[in-house]
Amino acid sequence: MCSVEEGDTDVPFSKSRPNESIGRTCMKCQEKAILITRVNDAFCRSCFMVYITHKFRATVGKTKLVRDGEMVLVALSGGPSSSALLHLIQEGLSERTHKKLRFRPGLIFIDEGAAVNLPSSERLNTCEKMLEIMKSTGFPCHIKALEQGLDNDNIQEFSSPPDICCPGSRLEKELGTIDYDTESILSDISTATSSVTLDMSECSISSSIEEPYGNSREAIAVSSMSRVESSFQKYEEAEEKLKCLLKSLNSVSSQEDLIRTIRHKILSEVATTCGYSKVMLGSCGTRLAVTLLTDMAIGRGGQAAVDTVFADRRYKNVMFLRPLREFSSKEIGMYNALNDVESVFIPTLTTKGSDGASIEHLTEAFVTGLQRDYPSTVSNIMRTGEKLSTGAEEENKENCAMCQSSLDTNVIAPSALNAVEFSQRISSRGDNSDSKRDHCNKTGECCGEGDGSCNSTRTRATKQQVLASLCYGCRLAIRKLDDVEKLPLYVLKDVFWRVRREKMKSEIEEFLLDTS
Amino acid sequence: MSIPITLEFSGGAELLFDRQKRHDIDLPKQENPWRIQELLPWIRDNILKERPELFMQGNTVRPGILVLVNDTDWELMGELEYNLQPNDRIIFISTLHGG
Ligand SMILES: [Zn+2]
Numbered sequence: 001m002c003s004v005e006e007g008d009t010d011v012p013f014s015k016s017r018p019n020e021s022i023g024r025t026c027m028k029c030q031e032k033a034i035l036i037t038r039v040n041d042a043f044c045r046s047c048f049m050v051y052i053t054h055k056f057r058a059t060v061g062k063t064k065l066v067r068d069g070e071m072v073l074v075a076l077s078g079g080p081s082s083s084a085l086l087h088l089i090q091e092g093l094s095e096r097t098h099k100k101l102r103f104r105p106g107l108i109f110i111d112e113g114a115a116v117n118l119p120s121s122e123r124l125n126t127c128e129k130m131l132e133i134m135k136s137t138g139f140p141c142h143i144k145a146l147e148q149g150l151d152n153d154n155i156q157e158f159s160s161p162p163d164i165c166c167p168g169s170r171l172e173k174e175l176g177t178i179d180y181d182t183e184s185i186l187s188d189i190s191t192a193t194s195s196v197t198l199d200m201s202e203c204s205i206s207s208s209i210e211e212p213y214g215n216s217r218e219a220i221a222v223s224s225m226s227r228v229e230s231s232f233q234k235y236e237e238a239e240e241k242l243k244c245l246l247k248s249l250n251s252v253s254s255q256e257d258l259i260r261t262i263r264h265k266i267l268s269e270v271a272t273t274c275g276y277s278k279v280m281l282g283s284c285g286t287r288l289a290v291t292l293l294t295d296m297a298i299g300r301g302g303q304a305a306v307d308t309v310f311a312d313r314r315y316k317n318v319m320f321l322r323p324l325r326e327f328s329s330k331e332i333g334m335y336n337a338l339n340d341v342e343s344v345f346i347p348t349l350t351t352k353g354s355d356g357a358s359i360e361h362l363t364e365a366f367v368t369g370l371q372r373d374y375p376s377t378v379s380n381i382m383r384t385g386e387k388l389s390t391g392a393e394e395e396n397k398e399n400c401a402m403c404q405s406s407l408d409t410n411v412i413a414p415s416a417l418n419a420v421e422f423s424q425r426i427s428s429r430g431d432n433s434d435s436k437r438d439h440c441n442k443t444g445e446c447c448g449e450g451d452g453s454c455n456s457t458r459t460r461a462t463k464q465q466v467l468a469s470l471c472y473g474c475r476l477a478i479r480k481l482d483d484v485e486k487l488p489l490y491v492l493k494d495v496f497w498r499v500r501r502e503k504m505k506s507e508i509e510e511f512l513l514d515t516s
Numbered sequence: 517m518s519i520p521i522t523l524e525f526s527g528g529a530e531l532l533f534d535r536q537k538r539h540d541i542d543l544p545k546q547e548n549p550w551r552i553q554e555l556l557p558w559i560r561d562n563i564l565k566e567r568p569e570l571f572m573q574g575n576t577v578r579p580g581i582l583v584l585v586n587d588t589d590w591e592l593m594g595e596l597e598y599n600l601q602p603n604d605r606i607i608f609i610s611t612l613h614g615g
């Protein structure tokens with residue numbers, strides 16, 4: 001059954017002719033309008049600001065999910081949406097406003113330069129710009145690199161309380177002013193990416209320490225330098241590993257998908273270890289409409305709803321929020337222009353690419369093209385998305401080892417999944433090396449059974465075992481991957497754990513009472 | 517008399533202009549008034565450095581690029597029909613992901 005809401009018509013509202021809009025006045029106060037938004041509403045500057053702030057507060061407030069004093073990690077990308085989000089949060093926390101926001105934000109920037117092969121000098125430059133923006137807010141801040149997500153020990157190490165892992169922690173406690181975490185990581189990134197930038201990173205450490213503590217400056221610089229050197233190798237390895245993993249995927253679409261997965265993993269990891277219970281993402285409605293349609297096309301239809309909803313609960317201890325989902329990219333652009341909100345341009349895999357560079361890029365061209373002629377496009381897509389029910393949110397359901405979405409691979413016979421599996425079976429026939437490897441891994445390290453009976457530290461998982469623990473979307477993304485060992489460590493560990501549990505289950509099966 | 521105006525590119529649109537965000541230009545004198553309709557091809561032919569299809573589509577800007585005339589949405593100014601005035605400030609903001 002399909003119900004048509006009041007005001008909906010079969011034909012999308014198309015844009016009014018350009019000359020009909022000249023000199024329109026604000027729909028609220030009759031002042032001279034400065035922009036047309038939503039479908040065809042004209043606003044003056046001050047009414048636009050009120051409208052934006054009100055919409056932001058309403059989105060954050062109406063669900064009552066964010067409690068007073070709660071620690072919320074705000075994910076910044078440098079782009080216009082998250083920059084606007086930061087500005088809105090700062091405004092909302094400031095005392096000038098009547099209905100004040102009351103949560104405690106922390107900021108995080110994830111440097112994804114390695115994924116797009118940015119030279120290290122540029123990465124350092126970006127990190128420094130972001131750090132400057134983040135520091136000026138006075139909120140706690142973190143900087144991570146995407147490659148840190150490949151090795152979760154790496155994430156852990158830098159997120160654990162300073163007094164456990166950092167030689168400089170004692171000093172930091174005494175000073176109480178610098179965020180050791182951020183400073184050292186920034187320098188780690190810069191040193192690791194290239195030894196040429198070593199000098200610069202040292203500067204960034206020492207210059208950031210405030211004058212009165214002049215004599216402790218050197219001590220900190222030195223202690224973090226030694227640490228930097230020890231982690232130097234680790235970073236370079238991780239960066240290589242990331243590049244290698246991305247290179248072995250079959251398409252830019254899969255690469256984008258994997259980057260998104262790793263990014264979210266880092267966010268949830270940092271949030272958990274640093275005591276944040278929520279993560280705020282800056283994605284605006286236009287972006288989410290693109291995500292929704294892209295998800296459908298890349299085999300993530302089952303996740304399209306959680307990927308675009310306000311409160312995403314797929315991660316265990318952390319909730320992801322999307323407070324800008326009611327905003328269009330035009331509103332964000334206008335808000336930033338009128339408030340002089342600075343954003344840092346950061347290239348992506350499809351920057352300067354043609355429309356067909358990736359599925360996501362093509363979808364974006366499609367949505368923005370439609371949006372221009374039919375201004376209700378984005379809101380229609382979003383409203384349709386809201387009607388999608390995830391349905392599969394039972395507590396004890398299994399999650400994907402990679403993206404943590406609930407596993408959508410336990411399905412009935414006539415499905416896309418089965419069709420893909422069938423064609424893979426057919427096409428891999430004759431190539432028996434693959435099926436042999438299922439049973440016995442030839443590395444000699446371990447039997448591949450994954451029961452831990454051999455003494456290797458971690459069993460190598462077979463591709464079949466990995467695939468079995470992934471959702472349909474993640475399976476598609478890594479379909480062409482030649483060696484599963486390239487996957488992030490957290491995925492392999494999870495797979496290993498599952499394999500072991502299965503094995504144990506089958507071993508004790510005969511001792512269990514039949515419940516049927 | 518030529519018309520001095522300021523152009524600004526941001527959100528990644530500046531990449532097509534040698535990463536230069538602000539351009540102060542003088543539009544040469546012509547018989548008919550300069551409209552944005554004539555300005556766009558002029559930009560393409562004179563200051564755009566690469567990939568014209570990422571800036572223009574048909575006779576207008578590519579969808580996803582927001583145009584502001586003196587801090588006002590160009591949709592309120594007649595879009596392509598707008599008559600440029602001396603010292604106008606025209607901003608092109610790419611709202612597309614990754615520019
Ligand atoms: Zn007004």
Ligand SMILES: [Zn+2]
Nearest residue numbers: 400403471474
């Ligand atoms: Zn998955």
